[in-house]
Amino acid sequence: MQGGDKEMIEIITTVESMAQAEALLPMVDTIYFGEETFALRLPHSFTREEQRHLVELAHQAGKQAMVAVNGLMHPEQMKQIPEYLGFLKEIGVDKITVGEPGTIFVMKKNHALQIPYVYAGETLVTSARQINFWAKKGAVGAILAREVPYEEMRVMAPQLTIPTEVLVYGGTCIHHSKRPLLQNYYNFTKQAAGKTREDGLLLSEPKKEETHYAIFEDTHGTHIYANNDLNLMMELKTLVDTGYQTWKLDGVLTPGESFVAIVQLFDQARHLIEEGRWTQALAQELNQQVAMHHPKNRGLDTGFYYIDPTKIK
Numbered sequence: 001m002q003g004g005d006k007e008m009i010e011i012i013t014t015v016e017s018m019a020q021a022e023a024l025l026p027m028v029d030t031i032y033f034g035e036e037t038f039a040l041r042l043p044h045s046f047t048r049e050e051q052r053h054l055v056e057l058a059h060q061a062g063k064q065a066m067v068a069v070n071g072l073m074h075p076e077q078m079k080q081i082p083e084y085l086g087f088l089k090e091i092g093v094d095k096i097t098v099g100e101p102g103t104i105f106v107m108k109k110n111h112a113l114q115i116p117y118v119y120a121g122e123t124l125v126t127s128a129r130q131i132n133f134w135a136k137k138g139a140v141g142a143i144l145a146r147e148v149p150y151e152e153m154r155v156m157a158p159q160l161t162i163p164t165e166v167l168v169y170g171g172t173c174i175h176h177s178k179r180p181l182l183q184n185y186y187n188f189t190k191q192a193a194g195k196t197r198e199d200g201l202l203l204s205e206p207k208k209e210e211t212h213y214a215i216f217e218d219t220h221g222t223h224i225y226a227n228n229d230l231n232l233m234m235e236l237k238t239l240v241d242t243g244y245q246t247w248k249l250d251g252v253l254t255p256g257e258s259f260v261a262i263v264q265l266f267d268q269a270r271h272l273i274e275e276g277r278w279t280q281a282l283a284q285e286l287n288q289q290v291a292m293h294h295p296k297n298r299g300l301d302t303g304f305y306y307i308d309p310t311k312i313k
Contacts (some may be wrong), residue, residue, distance in 0.1 A: 009240060009270045012066065012165065013249045013263050015180065016043035016256070021054055023260045025061040025120070027267040032066045032248075036219055037077065038084055039068035041173055043252045064094040068277070070120040071220060072178070073100040081106050085113040097143065104137065116140045118165065123147060128159035135162045144170045146230070146281070149307045157243040166239060167227045168232040169262060169290070170250025171214065172303055175224040184219040186200075202297070212297060214253055228299035229253060233287040235305060236269050237278050254295055261293040 010029040015021040021031050033054055034044035046054065051067065067088055071077065081103055088096060089112070097120040098104055107114045118141040119125065119134040131142040143165045144153070153166075182195040195201070197216040203224065205211045214225040222311040232239065236247075249258035249266060265286050272278045294300055 001055055006208075009245045009247060009274060010163070011247050011249065011263070011267060013259075014043050014053070014170075014251045016251060016259075018050065018053065018057070020251075020256070020260060021057055022279050024263055025057060025063055027263055028063065030064040030066050031058050032068065032097075034068035037080065038071045038073075040071050041219055041252055042068055043255070048087060051088075055091045055093055058094075059092065064099065066095040066118070067093050067108060067299060068097050068120075069103055069117075070097045070099045070122075073102055078102055078106075082110065082113060085115065089113060089115055097142065108138070118143060121145075126152075128156040131156075131164060132159070132161050141165060143248070144244075147304050149304045150235070150242075152309050153244065154242050160243070163246045164244065166232075166244045167249055168236065168239070168247045169230060169232055169266060170248070171229045171253040171298075172226040174213075174225050174226045176221060178221040180217055181222040182215065182279065189305075200297070212299070214298070218311050225253065226303070227299040228303075229294070231287070231290055231294070231300040231305045232305060233266070233269060233290055234283050235302065236266075237273055237283070240273055253298060254293075258293045261291075265289050265293075267274060296311040 008271040010030065011028045012032055013024055013028045015024060015031045015033050024031060031054060032045070033046055033051065035044055035047070035051065036042070039045070055065040069084070073081065085107065093115060095116045095118055098117045099120045099122060104117065107117070117139055119131070119139040120143045121130070122147050123145050123189040125131060125145045126148050127143055134142060139162060141163045146167055182201070186193055186195070199216070201215050203215050213227055216223055247266065249263055254262065269278070269283070269286055272282060291300060
């Protein structure tokens with residue numbers, strides 16, 4: 001089984017500011033951040049000096065700093081990759097996430113640029129064979145696709161050779177286009193309106209006004225998020241028993257103190273499970289508190305977790 005049965009649970013969280021990082025570090029094992037040029041869908045794009053400071057904050061707290069280098073690298077970005085990897089190496093980043101094989105190739109060709117990497121191939125990471133392939137290529141971990149249901153996760157777990165991260169809370173991107181779809185729409189309709197994540201734009205399905213797909217645009221294109229965000233509080237014990245002990249919480253759609261409060265609830269759950277004190281009643285109580293702190297304009301559900309694998313096409 002991946003990582004071994006006796007390992008402790010690891011919590012990884014995004015951070016949106018220095019202040020939030022300081023608030024989160026006592027509760028998490030790894031903070032996750034980066035800059036927009038090379039990273040997809042983060043709550044904030046940090047400057048180089050801020051990234052340096054975040055690494056220092058993490059290490060002073062005895063924790064790890066992981067940087068997102070998971071963008072879809074086009075030629076202009078690939079030209080900048082060696083310099084950025086050199087910077088990350090210099091400031092002592094512990095790990096990076098990578099989905100672009102070209103970035104892995106750059107590290108392989110230049111020993112001075114090698115940083116332990118977690119394979120983040122988004123929707124491609126759906127089997128133990130896929131994950132173990134990248135383990136053989138040097139990956140120290142992998143990020144499981146959000147679309148993998150539990151029944152498939154259960155079958156995969158004994159076959160995995162590296163720790164595999166599971167999203168336990170946060171938004172799920174269901175569509176990404178390199179095209180600036182919002183800007184194109186505004187150009188066609190002759191409007192001038194906001195298009196960033198902070199503008200809080202939502203899409204609704206025809207005749208389903210209650211749906212609310214978050215949509216925003218940045219330098220990587222247009223991103224559309226699932227109608228509801230993921231919350232696996234009630235499923236945490238099963239995940240651990242199955243062998244999934246690397247938990248990710250994503251705050252891209254849950255800003256500020258609300259995200260810190262939710263992370264604290266998952267940290268509490270982690271300790272209850274590790275100490276053998278987890279009960280269904282406590283799970284229910286923590287689950288209700290997650291819902292209280294979750295943004296009111298966003299729903300919560302368990303995503304693909306309970307979906308019959310035979311129903312997924």
